[in-house]
Amino acid sequence: MRVIRKYANRRLYDTQQSRYVTLEDLRRLILEEEPFRVEDAKSGEDLTRTILLSIIIEQEQADGKAEVFSNDLLAQLIRVYDMSSPLPLSRYLEQGTQLMLEQQKRMQSQWQQAMRHSPMEFMRELAEENMRFWQTAFKQSMPSSSDDTHDDKRS
The missing domain is CATH 1.20.5 (Single alpha-helices involved in coiled-coils or other helix-helix interfaces)
Known part of the structure; x- marks a missing residue:
């Protein structure tokens, strides 16, 4: 599995290719179905979910036509988090x-x-x-x- 390190300056470093990458580069890896893990360079904490959410946000903002998450859907998701079960x-x-x-x-x-x-x-x-x-x-x-x-x- 490819390891991507996230540094304090918010830069992402691909340890396999020894180069800095962007969210767009990671999006391409996802489309190519190449598994990766994003970790904090200092603590080793798994940041993959946060980065994946950032990629989704970037795509949602990039093109209004490709909007997947409507305001109503996002509000409903927030309500799901607030449920007791x-x-x-x-x-x-x-x-x-x-x-x-x-x-x-x-x-x-x-x-x-x-x-x-x-x-x-x-x-x-x-x-x-x-x-x-x-x-x-x-x-x-x-x-x-x-x-x-x-x-x-x-x-």
Whole structure:
């Protein structure tokens, strides 16, 4: 697992690559599904959750169209924290999000398959298949050269 150290000056240092990184660099690691742990350089305290929340905040502020957490949803989450027996919301959100991501990947795959089989692509594949069929059929109908030599010797 890659270790990222956070220094007092708020800079993040990737110990594997020996270089400073940004939240955007860490976001890319997440998209590439590369596991990492962010720790305080002095105390070794695990700061991964705090950094992940910072990445979410940065994304929420970067583009208003990509807003995932509405004000109402954020208010509801705050209320969950104040419940005497908080709901097992973490597990529910994890499973729901995982299901949503899997469905999106499946839909993208199906879309790519559909695009791969456009009418022109389908016709090209069909023409190639027909060409292979006729080449095979033509080769099978032609007498082999060894058959010709046997015929010549018999006469």
